Amino acid sequence: MKLLFLACLSPKTGNHTTAERIRSHIESAGHTCELRDAAEFQSPAEVAKLVSRNSPFEGALAIHLFRAGRLLLDIQVPFGVIFGGTDINEDVKVEQKRVVMEQVLLKARFAVAFTDKLKEEAELFLLSQSSKICVQPQGIQTEVSEKLCWAEFLRSSGVSSEHVDELRVFLLVCGLRRVKDPLYLVEVFSEWHCENPLNVLVIIGPKLDPVLTDEVEAVVKRTAGVFLAQERSQQELHAAMKRCFAVVNSSVSEGMSAAILEAMDLGIPVLARDIPGNAAVVQHELTGLLYSSPQEFVDQSQRLLSDHELRERVVRNGKLYVEEHHSLKQERETYQRLVDSLH
Known part of the structure; x- marks a missing residue:
């Protein structure tokens, strides 16, 4: 046929x-x-x-x-x-x-x-x-590229640190368009970064909306602790996800976020905005963490940093969820x- x-x-x-x-x-x-x-x-x-x-x-x-x-x-x-x-x-x-x-x-x-x-x-x-x-x-099927050099990836994104392995990189995976709301967390994350410079936010994804892309680039340029990475192949993106501390979603609406599911499959915790499309796949405190405001994002991130049992639980259950349902x-x-x- x-x-x-x-x-x-x-x-x-x-x-x-x-x-x-x-x-x-x-x-x-x-x-x-x-x-x-x-x-x-x-x-x-x-x-x-x-x-x-x-x-x-x-x-x-x-x-x-x-x-x-x-x-x-x-x-x-x-x-x-x-x-x-x-x-x-x-x-x-x-x-x-x-x-x-x-x-x-x-x-x-x-x-x-x-x-x-x-x-x-x-x-x-x-x-x-x-x-x-x-x-x-x-x-869902993930494939991690062996070619990605983590330190080079961070440098090319503008992250300059002598302590690359100590950084806690929060990776916001999204195409640059309004519905993904890539600037939602920028202000509060920058404040948090100034308190603890080891926490950084890297936004990565294709530049789909030229007007929004210009806006994001301008904001990132003047904002401490927030960086914009060049889009990568699927395998390189998965490699970057595998090395980050957590994968972030800040969308206004979602059908089903492949990035969330890929992070779960890779054994990386997910911090997702509490919207119906995300809540359909992320069970709060079981397969990931949901937040309803920028400040709540920081609160949940701090829990993830300090509560190792919580981190292990959402990673374990997230991977099981993807294996069973995707x-x-x-x-x-x-x-x-x-x-x-x-x-």
Whole structure:
């Protein structure tokens, strides 16, 4: 079966990684899956024309109901959709977008939500299509590069310290866009760093919003203890996560943060902003720590520094959680079964 797969493919983003992983699941079952960036297309008519060409596609798939799913509305072959976080957490608030998303969901043969919470939200805000929506958490597999030199990584990020091995590096993994709120913790973290210079915050991720990137770069330049690292390959990012003290999430909304799950898989504690998407995967004091304000972030970080039993517990349980609930094998089987339903 030949499939067209549309997703937002900004390099080194969670969306891109997820799309590549799902594509590999589909192709491992013997299908042909052509992954294309939704940004390449201006209208559903363009996609319909592509689908019906000489070597026609027999089905389609899209991640994100509005950004990619709407482009499938004119095609004459069956398709399935995968909810992102932004579509259910943000886009449903805009009536024009919500109506389009309902049309996509009505026409889709199946829909995938990463969490039970996302499925509930979809059923609440969109025309109820409960029987179409299945829950399949992201499958997680981490791979650590042996090439990353930790001291060089920190130096290149602007961290200058003779005591590299004594530093407690909090790694905020996020693409630079508003929904990730990368500056949320900057002020309070800088104050904390001034009290204890061994605590540093490194923000790392692709520069997706040029205006916000300029803002982040300007703020970081004048803020003590906070640094901005160049984006790295997935394997190098995992190596950096493996060396840091904790992985941080400060997003306003999330579908399912792959960085959080990857940190758990790597045995690194997670400090995540207490929002529904994060609370769906981080159980406070069991698999990670949640915070609701910048000051509470510092409070929870200090607990993590002083309470070794707490740190060991969240690391142990986080890894077990990923092994039990984010199986790559289970994810592969689910998508292969769903694609078979497009025949």
